[in-house]
Every structure is written in structure tokens, then in C-alpha cells.
Amino acid sequence: MDKKNKVAVLVSGGGTNLQAIIDKVQNGELPQVELVKVISSKEGAFALERAAKAGIPTAVAKEQADVLNELKACGTELIVLAGYMKVLSEEIIKEYRNRIINIHPSLIPKYCGKGFYGIRVHNAVIAGGETESGATVHYVDEGVDTGEIILQRKVPVEPGDTPEDLAARVLKVEHVILAEGLKIAIDNLK
Numbered sequence: 376m377d378k379k380n381k382v383a384v385l386v387s388g389g390g391t392n393l394q395a396i397i398d399k400v401q402n403g404e405l406p407q408v409e410l411v412k413v414i415s416s417k418e419g420a421f422a423l424e425r426a427a428k429a430g431i432p433t434a435v436a437k438e439q440a441d442v443l444n445e446l447k448a449c450g451t452e453l454i455v456l457a458g459y460m461k462v463l464s465e466e467i468i469k470e471y472r473n474r475i476i477n478i479h480p481s482l483i484p485k486y487c488g489k490g491f492y493g494i495r496v497h498n499a500v501i502a503g504g505e506t507e508s509g510a511t512v513h514y515v516d517e518g519v520d521t522g523e524i525i526l527q528r529k530v531p532v533e534p535g536d537t538p539e540d541l542a543a544r545v546l547k548v549e550h551v552i553l554a555e556g557l558k559i560a561i562d563n564l565k
């Protein structure tokens with residue numbers, strides 16, 4: 376039997392990426408994953424309801440010291456940032472080096488870093504006249520979106536796309552590669 380790795384997911388919003396992971400744990404596609412906690416930077420985030428419905432313990436932690444306490448309290452081995460809109464403290468990065476992954480809605484190194492998050496990314500991609508975009512799963516280091524890339528997948532930007540159209544197309548790909556990236560990160564632990 377696969378060893379279960381204790382995975383905590385950090386969120387700030389709707390949590391569709393979290394849902395993709397929950398679904399894959401529940402249907403047996405991620406047998407190495409035990410979801411131990413969902414931690415939100417915001418009260419009322421819909422991601423918290425998704426977690427509660429799946430029977431996963433939840434917490435709201437606005438300060439980084441509280442995030443670290445929550446992570447430690449449930450024996451977290453690996454952290455997934457799934458639409459987490461804050462920058463992690465150096466203390467957390469140090470404690471979990473090579474054990475934190477993030478999903479970003481562009482082809483890093485394009486359209487990433489400070490100020491590039493959520494719909495702003497897709498606005499910029501369209502304004503930049505790009506013909507393709509995509510999503511990236513990467514390790515988290517002290518910088519913003521600078522850690523080693525685990526995998527990327529491209530999608531086309533179609534003529535006439537609104538940022539919302541592009542966001543929806545990229546999000547579908549995110550839901551697939553986040554789980555793939557999580558598997559790779561777990562294999563890399565060994």
C-alpha cells in the first residue's frame with residue numbers, strides 16, 4: 376500500500392483547484408495523499424465550505440505565524456498553494472523547503488511575480504497579444520513565483536477571448552496539472 380503523505384492546502388478563494396485535489400483523493404487517483412487541513416487566508420472563502428463538505432479540518436489564519444502553527448499541529452509533510460494570495464514567510468519556506476508547491480495561471484517566467492495573480496494575469500496576457508498561455512506548477516522559494524518549475528501545460532489564446540474566457544480555459548488545465556505536480560513532488564520526497 377502507498378504511504379500516505381500528510382498534505383495541507385492553503386487557499387484564499389473559490390477553491391476549484393482544491394476541489395480537483397479532493398475529487399482525485401476521493402476517487403483513488405491520489406493514493407499517496409492524505410488531506411490533513413485546509414487553511415484559508417480569508418474568512419468566508421468558499422474553499423472552506425468545499426473542505427468541510429469533504430470532512431477535512433479547516434482553519435483561517437491571516438498571520439504567517441498562525442499558518443505555521445496550523446501546519447505543524449497536523450503534522451504537515453507537504454504544502455499545496457491552491458489560489459493562495461499571500462506570500463509565505465521565510466520561516467515557513469525554511470521549515471518546508473522543497474515541500475511546498477504552487478499553481479500559477481501563466482507560463483512562468485511570463486506573467487508572474489508581484490502583482491500577477493488571478494484575473495490580472497489573464498488581462499495582461501491578452502493585452503500583451505499572446506497567442507498562447509497556460510499554467511505552471513512550481514516549488515515555492517523565497518521569491519514570488521521564482522521556484523523550480525515542476526511542470527507546465529499550454530493552452531491557446533483564441534481571437535476575441537475575454538480574460539474570463541482565458542481564465543476558464545487555463546483553470547481546466549490547472550485542475551489536471553496540479554494533481555500531476557503533487558504526485559511528482561511526493562515522489563521527489565523519497
Ligand code: GAR
Pocket residue numbers: 387388389390391392393422457458459460478479480491492493496546549
Ligand atoms: C487559480 O487560477 C490559481 O492559479 C490562481 O488563482 C486561481 C484560484 O482559483 N493563483 C494565482 O494567481 C497565484 N499567483 P481557485 O480558488 O478556484 O483554485
